[in-house]
Amino acid sequence: MCAPAGHKPTRCINLILLENDVQTEVHTRQSGLVVKGDAGDTLASIGKAQLAGWLGQYGYVILRGFPCDVQGFSDLVRAHSSRISLDPARQFHDKDGKVLAQKVDAGVDAIGLHCENGNSPFWPDLCWFFCTQAPAIGSQTTVCDGAAVFNDLAPQMRAALRAQDIVYTRRVGEALWKNYVRHAYTGGPEASDTPTCYARLLALANHGANTKVELHADDSVTYSFRTPAILERSPFSPGRPAFANSIFGPSFNYEQPTIAFADGTPLSDEMRASLDAVCTRHTVNVGWQDNDIVVIDNARVMHGRRRIEDTRRTIYNALSYR
Numbered sequence: 001m002c003a004p005a006g007h008k009p010t011r012c013i014n015l016i017l018l019e020n021d022v023q024t025e026v027h028t029r030q031s032g033l034v035v036k037g038d039a040g041d042t043l044a045s046i047g048k049a050q051l052a053g054w055l056g057q058y059g060y061v062i063l064r065g066f067p068c069d070v071q072g073f074s075d076l077v078r079a080h081s082s083r084i085s086l087d088p089a090r091q092f093h094d095k096d097g098k099v100l101a102q103k104v105d106a107g108v109d110a111i112g113l114h115c116e117n118g119n120s121p122f123w124p125d126l127c128w129f130f131c132t133q134a135p136a137i138g139s140q141t142t143v144c145d146g147a148a149v150f151n152d153l154a155p156q157m158r159a160a161l162r163a164q165d166i167v168y169t170r171r172v173g174e175a176l177w178k179n180y181v182r183h184a185y186t187g188g189p190e191a192s193d194t195p196t197c198y199a200r201l202l203a204l205a206n207h208g209a210n211t212k213v214e215l216h217a218d219d220s221v222t223y224s225f226r227t228p229a230i231l232e233r234s235p236f237s238p239g240r241p242a243f244a245n246s247i248f249g250p251s252f253n254y255e256q257p258t259i260a261f262a263d264g265t266p267l268s269d270e271m272r273a274s275l276d277a278v279c280t281r282h283t284v285n286v287g288w289q290d291n292d293i294v295v296i297d298n299a300r301v302m303h304g305r306r307r308i309e310d311t312r313r314t315i316y317n318a319l320s321y322r
Helices: 048-058 070-079 146-152 155-163 174-184 194-204 269-281
Strands: 016-019 022-026 033-036 060-064 083-085 111-114 126-133 141-145 166-172 211-215 221-227 258-261 283-286 293-297 301-305 314-321
Touching (some): 033 048, 048 293, 070 314, 155 269, 194 211
Parallel strands (some): 033 060
Antiparallel strands (some): 126 314
């Protein structure tokens, strides 16, 4: 369950802890916590402060053995979140407004490490996954604790990454950005006309701060989002530096972004290769079981995916803010 990419399996620590009568087991030496439901346990028994504390200490949490369905998953997300975000390219499980889950459908290829929506101004605090059909073989989600990566970086690399921000620039089609605005904007009645939607997008993106948005004649937009490569803004472990970003991330359903330092200098192949080697040392698998839920501190822990070998694998996703 804990094999790093391209390396010998990392021995998991099978230490059983009891926290408020909940059985827990650390996932690896450095990060992750498995919380095991027992007979009679429900997800409602996990308090908001308790989950936040686990995330602050471990970075991600695997909830295993709790009875759950998609509606229950949505209820859990809502109970632990101040507001909900989404990926506008994914479909909701249903359209009645009660279910927050979006089905993960990103082909079958492996997916590189990234923070969910970490290459855009709509970067949520929490990334949630719910597995209703575990794969029989492979097809694991991967996680990588950016705090551990930061600690493993050479001093020269840390300095280079902290010297200036990185900028993601991407063009997004009209349907996608308007879909996001329709779900995210709560300051007035729903609108579909471009001028109103564009004004709302600028407000949502905090235009002029770390994001620039340009509207094109075909009603697509191009945004440039500026962010540090090393984050210290996790709401669960504030001030703890982490290499948490999306420079290796996917672009399924989207145009590939250009990624450069704030002065316009591209990230060199040598730098990418060096960072990839360090991240690989700290990347571990989540070996899915039916009804597993994984909660990720999205400003500290990156995630990805092995190639899908069992296409029956069914996972739902939700995004939210603390």
